[in-house]
Amino acid sequence: MMTAVKNASGGMATPWSKARADFPLYTNGRRKIAYLDSAASSLTPEPVLAAMDAYYRECRANVHRGMYAESEDAGARYDGAREKIAAFLRAAADEIVFTRGTTESLNLLAYSLSRKLGPGDEVVISIMEHHANLVPWQQLAKERGFALEFIPLAADLTLDMRAARALITPKTKIVSVTYASNVLGTVVPVRELADLAHAVGAVMIVDAAQAAGHRPIDVRELDCDFLALSGHKMLGPTGIGVLYGKRGRLEALPPFMFGGDMILDVRKEDSLWNEVPYKFEAGTPNIAGAIGLGAAIDYLGKLGLDAVRSHEREITDYALAALAKIPGVTVYGPPSGSDRAGLVSFTIEGVHPHDAATVFDRQGVCVRGGHHCAMPLLRELGLNGTLRASFGVYTAPEDVDALVAAIIKTKAIFNV
Ligand SMILES: Cc1ncc(COP(=O)(O)O)c(C=O)c1O
Structure with a gap:
């Protein structure tokens, strides 16, 4: 009823x-x-379209670089969106990296984290991962020689937590799972997996593409080290996403792309990276997209x-x-x-x-x-x-x- x-x-x-x-x-x-x-x-609601339209009409300039009012206004709207996302995930603003979406966030993590992995190491994912949380690990496993393990499903199509407990061992360096399956709708006990991962010193990653915007998310409560989401799946525009990372984890992570705002100093022989989160935002970002995502969060906040x-x-x-x-x-x-x-x-x-x-x-x-x-x-x-x-x-x-x-x-x- x-x-x-x-x-x-x-x-x-x-x-x-x-x-x-x-x-x-x-x-x-x-x-x-x-x-x-x-x-x-x-779908995208009017207030999201209006926020993006207002950026293009009122302060169409690049962020962070211009020393004039329009650029400062654009920067304030862009970083304002970062603060909204931080509050939405119960994180700090400098723990929010803008990406193109979940796929890019997960690729960034796979490339940067697997630099330190090799034979004898294991990455644990589940059998119900979207290709975005499977293929990067699979391809890097072939390149670096670490093993990729899959947590199976129980007969009732929930995640087999008994198998998870057996699979997550001191060899495990990364556990990366979806919060909710895009095929089955199965919701994964992410906090329990984070505890298992942390007990063996592994990094915990959550693919929140199907959870963000559909249920409240508190990254501190989940105790995940990283979390990825896509704006277009939560009433926001396409081409914008988020990588949340615990501040210490982001600081320790090598950058994935080079150029633009991610740089502090460049000499002929080497370069110095900007502070987090800018270290991961190379090139001109999707300014309108971030602003639209901020408006989507406002909209969802009003609905509750x-x-x-x-x-x-x-x-x-x-x-x-x-x-x-x-x-x-x-x-x-x-x-x-x-x-x-x-x-x-x-x-x-x-x-x-x-x-x-x-x-x-x-x-x-x-x-x-x-x-x-x-x-x-x-x-x-x-x-x-x-x-x-x-x-x-x-x-x-x-x-x-x-x-x-x-x-x-x-x-x-x-x-x-
Ligand atoms: C669980 C899950 N992860 C990752 C993705 C990839 O998201 P995007 O295409 O926005 O990068 C999707 C998209 O359907 C998804 O459902």
Whole structure:
């Protein structure tokens, strides 16, 4: 039974109905859609667009370099966004590095941290990692000779913590896991893994791409050393992301890219790096993107992250209950009642996910079909792909109803 998301007449109640009006894809879009692909990229609300537009119109200049008012204004907005993100993660501003997204943050970590790794060392990840948290470690393992270990899943598709305890040993130098699986919705007990990692002196990294903006995150409580997120998955613009690092860890980490603001002094024979976080921000950054991400955090703050989480949870439960009633539909994910991200992966017996997604599109239902950049997980599950419906602050029960109608239509077309 939906409570907080539906009013007595079955329409949407505030604040979600109000939120929906803020998203131009609903108000100005080319057609009426049920947008169910938020795990790939969320929609962007008006205040985020307005903040970026204001930067371009009011103080379009580079940051940190100009000695004039417009540049100082741009710098203040850019570093102001850094402070908002710091508060959002309960971190300090100098622990926030702007990147292009989770993929870049994780590549930066893999390249910089693995410089000290070699034969005999181990990096532990899980079998449900997105390729962004798998392929960099895999390729560097081949180059440097360290081993890559995978924490498996338990039968109920939660992370097998017994196996994790056995895998994390004094040989382990890095543990890098997703906070929430982009395929299964499984939420990982990150703090427990951080304790296991720290007990053997390993570095703990969290891929928060599917968690940030969907639940409150306190990096001190998680006790992770590093955390990566993407702006475009949390109502922000594309091309901007964050790498959080404990200050001491960032200071000890060698830079990954060279040039621009990351430099303090250059001589012919050597160079001196700027202080953190600038040491990791080479070249002109995505100024408008950072400002937009700051505005997204303001927007989420007004809704309240606890409220966002329970809204997405209720929509997820509504979807799980609706899909369970359709013959031939199989849902993949942890059992009901477990902590879950706001997404549902499923298959329709006898229909390839790509074919189903194409039929859905004709009904205005936007979902993702395929391997979701998690091929080892799909192989482990014995699947060539799934359909994935994923939710955001603007998702309404009627979107899930449209999905159910699209599934029934697809079954009729394919005669299954
Ligand atoms: C769990 C997870 N990690 C990493 C990524 C990569 O994010 P981005 O493409 O924004 O770098 C994604 C994107 O889907 C993801 O779901």
